[in-house]
Amino acid sequence: MNNILGAHVSIAGGVYLAPARGLEAACDVVQIFNKSSNQWRAKPxxxxxxxxxxxxQEETGVRVVCAHDSYLINLASPDDTLYEKSRAAFAEEMQRCDFLGIENLVMHPGSHIWSGEEVGLKRIAEAFNRIIDEDSDSRVTICMENTAGQGTNLGYRFEQLAEIIDTVEAKDRFGICLDTCHTFTAGYPIKTASDYKKTIKQFDDIIGLDRLRIIHMNDSRKDFATKVDRHEHIGQGFIGSDPFGYILNDRRLTQIPKILETPKDSAADDIANLKLLRSLVKAKKGKK
Ligand SMILES: [Zn+2]
Ligand SMILES: [Zn+2]
Structure with a gap:
């Protein structure tokens, strides 16, 4: 079994153009926004x-493994109007994933905007309960992404993600997307093999590796524990290439799709980052 690697690609011109963009960038799989990421409204x-x-997807052989939700959505918002708007928008994103047959919807849990972390975490869980209650036929797995903890963003500690899953009713509908840049700048060390093992063990103990659905492979423009979310090309940031090798050669993670969200001017950027990632996979001896 080989690693499944890909990148976030644009849906400009139509969602159906994403797989060909993935193929052009040497992706096995891709992530997309299923609507414009900075607008509330979307064309049906x-x-x-x-x-x-x-x-x-059939023609190119490039599967769309996940969608990423809009950056406007905040399921922890203390403002009731924004909270309701976010809840409706997230429900719509789930419906769009179902309609397109996309299994996973990656999302940022939310920002408490100084209402307090516990209040924010509860609001997120309540929103999820209502969304799932009103759309119980959905087959989409909601993949909460760990964050860098910038501003009042929640989800920068594994405990916070675990707490949301503990609070929601339909626990089987939830997975996790682990972002390497966010993990590192949130203050989880991954630069040495032993630090990487400890951090993954913490994730497994607190959340469980069986929840892990997607890994975002991003180097970081900011240093360890700075709580800033700025992605960088693989090997050119503060993480460096070694930790990506630990992930790619960790047998427990082989089947988890790994997606780049690194800076991109053209497909050539993804091609270069994917080439580097593939070069870090150690050849298995004695096997073809
Ligand atoms: Zn994200
Ligand atoms: Zn990410």
Whole structure:
């Protein structure tokens, strides 16, 4: 079994164009936004959109393994209007994933905006309970992403993600997306093999590796524990390339899709980062 590697690709011009962009960038799989990431409104998807989307994945062999939610959504917002708007928008994103057959929806848990971490975590869980209650047929796995902890962002400690899962009713509907840059700048050491092992063990003890659905492979433009979220090309940031090798050669993680969200001017950037990642995979001796 080989690592499944890919990148976040654009949906400009239509969601069905994403798989070809992935193929151009040497991706096995891709992540997309299923609507514009900085707008509340989205044009409804048509049957034709869905058909073309499925056909494009078959033609290219590039599967869309996850969508990433809009940056406007804040399920921890203390402002009732924004909270309701976020809840409706997230529910719509789940419906769009279902409609397109996308299994995983990666999302940032939310920002408490100085209302307090515990209050924020409860609001997120309550929003999830209502969303799932109102759309119980959905097959989408909600993948909460760990964050860098910038500003009042929640989800920078594994305990916070575990607490949300503990509080929601439909626990089987939840997975985790682990972002390497966020993990590192949130203050989890991963630079040496032993630090990496300790951090993954903490994740396993607190959340459980069985919840891990997606890994975001990003180097960091900011140093350890700075709580700042700035992605960098693999090997060119404060993380360096070694920790990506620990991940790629960790047999427990082989089947978890690994997605780049590194800076991109053209497909060439993803091609270079993916080439570097693939070069870090140690050849298995005696096996083809
Ligand atoms: Zn994210
Ligand atoms: Zn990420």
């Amino acid at each position: 998807l048509t049957d034709e959109d869905a058909e073309k989307f499925i056909a494009a």
